[in-house]
Amino acid sequence: MEQSKTGILLVNLGSPDSYEPADLKVYLREFLTDKRVIDFPTPIRKALVEGIILPIRPKESAEAYELIWWDEGSPLIVITQRVIDKLQKRLGEQVPIAMGMRYGNPSIEAGFDELMEKNPDLERVFMVPLYPQYAMATTETVIEKAKEVWLKKYPHLEMITKDAFYDDPQYVKALGESIRPYIEEHDIDHLMFSYHGVPERHIKKRDITGDHCLKCEDCCNVNSPAHTFCYRHQDVKTTQNVAEYLDLDNKDFSYSFAFQSKLGIDPWLTPATDNELVRLAEEGVKKVAVCCPAFISDCIETLEEIGIRGKEDFVEAGGDDLILIPCVNDDDLWIDALETWCADMLKPAEAVA
Numbered sequence: 001m002e003q004s005k006t007g008i009l010l011v012n013l014g015s016p017d018s019y020e021p022a023d024l025k026v027y028l029r030e031f032l033t034d035k036r037v038i039d040f041p042t043p044i045r046k047a048l049v050e051g052i053i054l055p056i057r058p059k060e061s062a063e064a065y066e067l068i069w070w071d072e073g074s075p076l077i078v079i080t081q082r083v084i085d086k087l088q089k090r091l092g093e094q095v096p097i098a099m100g101m102r103y104g105n106p107s108i109e110a111g112f113d114e115l116m117e118k119n120p121d122l123e124r125v126f127m128v129p130l131y132p133q134y135a136m137a138t139t140e141t142v143i144e145k146a147k148e149v150w151l152k153k154y155p156h157l158e159m160i161t162k163d164a165f166y167d168d169p170q171y172v173k174a175l176g177e178s179i180r181p182y183i184e185e186h187d188i189d190h191l192m193f194s195y196h197g198v199p200e201r202h203i204k205k206r207d208i209t210g211d212h213c214l215k216c217e218d219c220c221n222v223n224s225p226a227h228t229f230c231y232r233h234q235d236v237k238t239t240q241n242v243a244e245y246l247d248l249d250n251k252d253f254s255y256s257f258a259f260q261s262k263l264g265i266d267p268w269l270t271p272a273t274d275n276e277l278v279r280l281a282e283e284g285v286k287k288v289a290v291c292c293p294a295f296i297s298d299c300i301e302t303l304e305e306i307g308i309r310g311k312e313d314f315v316e317a318g319g320d321d322l323i324l325i326p327c328v329n330d331d332d333l334w335i336d337a338l339e340t341w342c343a344d345m346l347k348p349a350e351a352v353a
């Protein structure tokens, strides 16, 4: 069968090759020397990463990764491959699809190479960064890395990128339906939306108006062009979209949102998930369900940080149980959303225009 001239590149964050500390060191070095993740001037970033983080963190992280590692490999990579397999069935074998990881293997470059091997006459690539909300450390760094590879190796290709999709109705439906069984079948007191945190500085840096984000009262609920690149606004909006979809304001449990995974001493977005879990338990919440909508695929940050450590902290503070709600992973409704976006790109050029 003739191969399609449009290829699909799904890009996720990445994982170490194994949970051995040596592999963790390689992976964390690449990850944390990204200037869109630790945005200090290069010499300071390098000194911090090489001098303080890498001597300590790989061993600690290796222990955490070992707890969540699957027989088939890193959950994030395995799940991304399952998504590709399902999408391939939907779109047909004639459509080249590949995965690329922003850090670690397979790299974004390997993803481009795979697409070109599948069809050497490829004309364009539709890249989907698997992040619902825009941030320097999510969509932006993926786009910049892909641009580097594209210009170096395949400048003749047309490149089209999917924007952050927190507001896409099919994504909201997939996320909402992934949460529904956990709020209907478990007698919960509270639903928490836990987003990956970022330093406040990242939010201010990407404020295109210069005076909106974290500068005016309730900024994320005041209309502004800054919201196109405001990770916090897009998290707030994700929560509101799901709340509306699931009618959360009329349930007999409460809900809230918070930010997890703080690293370092700079101010990050608040409230912090770990503090909030303790506060909720101390205030009498017995059963909490936690969803993690900054992540498309379950990974160390959901399975270990929330599912293991978060649960321990919550129970220690007086709660009975914490239920971790799985990410959309390879749910059929999520594949529906991807299929719609890809099918639009696979239409003949004149139909897209």
Ligand SMILES: C=CC1=C(C)c2cc3[nH]c(cc4nc(cc5[nH]c(cc1n2)c(C)c5CCC(=O)O)C(CCC(=O)O)=C4C)c(C)c3C=C
Pocket: 013, 014, 015, 016, 028, 032, 037, 038, 057, 061, 064, 074, 076, 131, 135, 137, 138, 196, 197, 198, 199, 231, 261, 263, 294, 295, 298, 299, 300, 301
């Ligand atoms: C130091 C700063 C970090 C920023 C800023 C950051 C932003 C950010 N990250 C994700 C998604 C993921 N992060 C993951 C792991 C992870 N993140 C950081 C640091 C920052 N992230 C570290 C040090 C680690 C490694 C964890 C460890 O070693 O203990 C993962 C999991 C990958 C996996 O293989 O499981 C994801 C996914 C987002 C969405 C984001 C900004 C919004």
Ligand SMILES: [Fe+2]
Pocket: 196, 261
């Ligand atoms: Fe992270």
Ligand SMILES: [Fe+2]
Pocket: 212, 213, 214, 219, 220, 221, 230, 232, 233
């Ligand atoms: Fe905002």
